[in-house]
Amino acid sequence: MRGFEPPISGPPDQHFNRTKLHPELVGKCSIDSLILMYNLTFEKIICMKKYILLVISLSMFFTSNAQKSLYFDGSNDNIQTNYSGVLGRTNRTFEAWVYVPSTAPNRNLVILDYGRNAVGSRNTFMVNTSRGLSFTSGGTNANMGTNANAVPLNKWTYVAFVLNNGAGYMYVDGVLQTTSNLSTVNTPSGWINLRLGYRVPGGSNLYFNGEMDEVRIWSTALTQQEIRDGMCKGVRSTHSKYSNLEAYWKLDEGTGTAAVDSSGNNRKGTINNGAIWKTYGAPVGTASAQQYGSSIRASLKHPDGDSLLASSVTGGAGGVHVYYREGTPNKTAIPSGFSALDTSRHWGVYVVGGSNSRYNLS
Numbered sequence: 001m002r003g004f005e006p007p008i009s010g011p012p013d014q015h016f017n018r019t020k021l022h023p024e025l026v027g028k029c030s031i032d033s034l035i036l037m038y039n040l041t042f043e044k045i046i047c048m049k050k051y052i053l054l055v056i057s058l059s060m061f062f063t064s065n066a067q068k069s070l071y072f073d074g075s076n077d078n079i080q081t082n083y084s085g086v087l088g089r090t091n092r093t094f095e096a097w098v099y100v101p102s103t104a105p106n107r108n109l110v111i112l113d114y115g116r117n118a119v120g121s122r123n124t125f126m127v128n129t130s131r132g133l134s135f136t137s138g139g140t141n142a143n144m145g146t147n148a149n150a151v152p153l154n155k156w157t158y159v160a161f162v163l164n165n166g167a168g169y170m171y172v173d174g175v176l177q178t179t180s181n182l183s184t185v186n187t188p189s190g191w192i193n194l195r196l197g198y199r200v201p202g203g204s205n206l207y208f209n210g211e212m213d214e215v216r217i218w219s220t221a222l223t224q225q226e227i228r229d230g231m232c233k234g235v236r237s238t239h240s241k242y243s244n245l246e247a248y249w250k251l252d253e254g255t256g257t258a259a260v261d262s263s264g265n266n267r268k269g270t271i272n273n274g275a276i277w278k279t280y281g282a283p284v285g286t287a288s289a290q291q292y293g294s295s296i297r298a299s300l301k302h303p304d305g306d307s308l309l310a311s312s313v314t315g316g317a318g319g320v321h322v323y324y325r326e327g328t329p330n331k332t333a334i335p336s337g338f339s340a341l342d343t344s345r346h347w348g349v350y351v352v353g354g355s356n357s358r359y360n361l362s
């Protein structure tokens with residue numbers, strides 16, 4: 001078995017604390033174990049036949065391909081890019097993973113924005129005061145938002161906005177939340193370049209507070225299927241709409257003040273005012289598989305022969321993703337009772353919706 005990243009990444013003391021692992025499960029985990037019930041909340045244990053496995057611990061080691069993310073302090077942290085954004089009435093998709101803490105300020109938290117503070121001219125994509133998701137361009141038929149609390153707190157959550165021929169769509173974790181008439185949206189050129197973490201001038205800055213990861217800007221309307229297929233894995237050049245990937249900030253640098261654009265378009269960002277790199281991030285791997293609906297299960301196989309199936313998902317979950325990420329995970333300490341850790345890759349599971357969901361892994 002390979003290393004394993006938690007389905008919900010987060011502060012180490014919350015999600016990686018070894019004291020929260022079940023010692024009895026560790027003790028019982030042997031090479032003959034095929035399936036362990038897996039507690040979504042804390043236990044990061046997995047056993048598979050013929051393989052040794054990994055339990056996440058507090059230890060942290062820097063590895064080049066491990067997930068990283070960026071923390072914004074809510075006071076002034078931001079990333080300013082050199083990219084004008086998708087302009088005019090062109091279809092567009094904004095994707096990001098966000099982790100909004102319950103301690104975040106009781107106001108709007110801007111994920112990204114660009115354009116001008118005038119009717120139909122900005123692109124303010126944010127987690128709003130009521131912890132729904134909003135898009136605000138200004139004016140009639142230019143704004144939309146989800147129900148309150150559509151964005152869960154204290155967990156990594158995938159959010160997306162799509163503009164498709166004058167209609168807006170919003171997704172949380174790949175689930176469509178709402179649609180709206182956005183026929184007024186028409187972004188002028190020559191104004192504010194795209195920024196992460198605060199608003200274009202003309203109102204309060206509304207600095208983002210929390211973590212952000214894996215931000216993608218497309219000059220096309222991704223479908224729900226494409227959103228689900230892509231949210232837990234990195235974008236590759238084989239993607240059917242790759243030519244419309246305008247900017248792609250993986251936020252994996254882990255150090256320094258540059259946010260590298262992986263789209264090939266050199267839309268780089270400058271990290272301002274002390275946003276902090278984190279040695280963990282969103283559940284995004286090299287490859288992934290997913291299923292939504294009832295009786296959900298997701299299975300993924302690596303060319304080396306490893307595979308992972310998540311099934312029997314409980315708790316009213318609406319979907320499940322499994323993924324693997326090539327390379328060593330951030331946490332590599334070998335727990336007591338185990339003899340080895342394969343550092344080739346690590347696996348993860350992400351459950352959509354539900355509460356206290358459990359699932360079988362095999």
Ligand SMILES: [Ca+2]
Nearest residue numbers: 068250251252
């Ligand atoms: Ca990242």
Ligand SMILES: [Ca+2]
Nearest residue numbers: 073077273274
């Ligand atoms: Ca700061």
